[in-house]
Amino acid sequence: MKKTGNILIVDDNRGVLTAVQLLLKPHFEKIITLTSPVTLTSALREETPSVVLLDMNFTSGINSGNEGLFWLQEIKRLHPSLPVVLFTAYGDIDLAVRGIKEGATDFIVKPWDNQKLVETLLNAAQTTNNRKNKQSTPLTSSSMYWGESPVMQQLRSLVEKVSVTDANILITGENGTGKEMLAREIHTLSSRRSKEMIAVDMGAITESLFESELFGHMKGSFTDAYADRPGKFETADHSTLFLDEIGNLPYHLQAKLLTVLQRRSIIRVGSNQSIPVNIRLICATNRNLNEMVQANEFREDLLYRINTIHLEIPPLRKRPEDILPLAERFIARFCKQYDKVLLRLSDAAYTRLKAHPWYGNIRELEHAIEKAVIICDGSELPAELFQLPKRTDTPRSESSISAEAATLEEMERKMIQKALDTCNGNLSAVAAQLGITRQTLYNKMKKFGL
DSSP: OOOOOEEEEEOSOHHHHHHHHHHHTTTOSEEEEESOGGGHHHHHHHOOOSEEEEESOOSTTOOOOHHHHHHHHHHHHHOTTOOEEEEEEGGGHHHHHHHHHTTOOEEEEESOOHHHHHHHHHHHHHHHHHHHTTOSOOSOOSSOOOOSOHHHHHHHHHHHHHHTSOOOEEEEOOTTSOHHHHHHHHHHTSTTTTSOOEEEEGGGSOGGGHHHHHHOBOTTSSTTOOSOBOOHHHHTTTEEEEEETGGGSOHHHHHHHHHHHHHTEEEOBTOOOEEEOOEEEEEEESSOHHHHHHTTSSOHHHHHHHOSEEEEOOOGGGOGGGHHHHHHHHHHHHHHHTTOOOOEEOHHHHHHHHHSOOTTHHHHHHHHHHHHHHHOOSSEEOGGGOOOOOOOOSOOOHHHHHHHHHHHHHHHHHHHHHHHHHTTTOHHHHHHHHTSOHHHHHHHHHHHTO
């Protein structure tokens, strides 16, 4: 077994130190232990380890965790990029989450699971080794536009802190706010970025195929199982698994997902062999999962498992200062895509865009800009090109609702057909252009007979 780097363990319990040393000896080239954090900074100046395992409490009878947070900050002051994994008691999980927000890579709960402890520390150490060997790619991404609003800048700061960890993340926000785009940004900034992020639209998976899609199946396990097939969890091994619309998962299937997350292993349909998986989980939803828990529609234990870090994307109407920069970004993109000179927004058009509530958020703005760019004949986008729908709470008749639905479906079908033509049938490019997953695209193409 090839050993990985050096590890520094700081814990005042000698029994814990001995047990962890024995467990990690086959995996690390060198193990340094300290029973007191007093000499921690001097030890770090003498030698920089690949990872630090830091206890949260050192004073007998006091479990505030403030000592652990203090020493975490000291480590980050000396070595900002050094991975730190926190060692915490079961009742201190909230404190450990606070530690992750302060820059810790992950946390391990005492009493610990040996396999999880080893995997967590090895993954953290590998991040350091990749950086030293200059094998990692630059932490940059052009897909995510943060905007200029203070709330988005705060979100960006938090994302930069948690992306380098393996903590499970729950992203919430209204439809069209860019939850999948944020998930991809987190993946791009993580140590797992060398492998493609695997995205799953939970709302598009039928109950009968849930286990097959996520966990895989063996040949002959059901009627159409003509060959062995790995599921999304296996495909995402050592990468990021993004479960979109997690709130749409039926209650009786949530236990199966929870079991896999707890065991860190899957069993394919038609097999009894357990296959270990190493994933970073990101979930997203536009629903209030806490309210769903109260209504017995979502498992509380599953919510705790997926919600180590919660990131909420605010709706566009609550950050109007981001509308113009986003509009200009979309104008530049679509002018290039449709081979037009760079257009500019008229003052009247900007006023109209800023006054609109954007209940469809960034996606609605993007589609409005694309339509205007296509139609525009001059060098400026006038306000008349933005005939934005007004939202009303007035009840509508069933006939008007069904007529509107039919019109929207026809518009959706035309947009998909247009994207298929523009992208020459490249489904990945079509899905990216429309801002949906490939699975959702497949379902819509089947629905519209495309």
